[in-house]
Amino acid sequence: MSLNMVTLVGRAGRDPEVRYFESGNVKCTLTLAVNRLRRKGEEDKPDWFDLEVWGKTAEIAAEYVRKGSLIGVSGALTFSRWQDKVTKEAKERPIIKVDRLELLGSKRDSTGEAPSMDEDF
Structure with a gap:
């Protein structure tokens, strides 16, 4: 049996970039910063x-994720x-293909300001 499943919680590193295709599909790309558990004295x-x-x-x-959103x-x-x-060298980059997204909050939440959302999920 094999399993390829990744679960992460972190903050959006930038606002999402969205592409709409003629087929009707929508693709959104963004980055996620995830803090590691660290030992005392580590950066x-x-x-x-x-x-x-x-x-x-x-x-x-x-619509709802912005830079800094949790x-x-x-x-x-x-x-x-x-x-x-240019170099003809083979390159690769890891990507997480997201199946499920949870909106957990934003940086504004920690400052006491409530985010304004028109819909509940």
């Missing part, structure tokens, strides 16, 4: 992940592979 440096979200979930991410995601680890045009 507090986050791990960064590239996220790819499709469909209705992508539309929700585009979100939880689960999905599968995939790799984008290509050949560098």
Whole structure:
């Protein structure tokens, strides 16, 4: 049996980028900063992940997620592979294909300001 499942909680590193396709599909990409458990005296440096979200979930991410938003995601680890045009070297980049997105809050929540959302999920 094999299983490819990733679950992360962190803050959006930038506002989502959204693409609408002629087929009707919607794709949203963004980055996620996740803090590691660290030992005393270690530098507090986050791990960064590239996220790819499709469909209705992508539309929700585009509307409600902003840089600094606290979100939880689960999905599968995939790799984008290509050949560098200049060096002809094979390149790859890990991407989390998100199946589920949870809106957990934003930086504004910690300052006491409530985010304004028109819909409940």
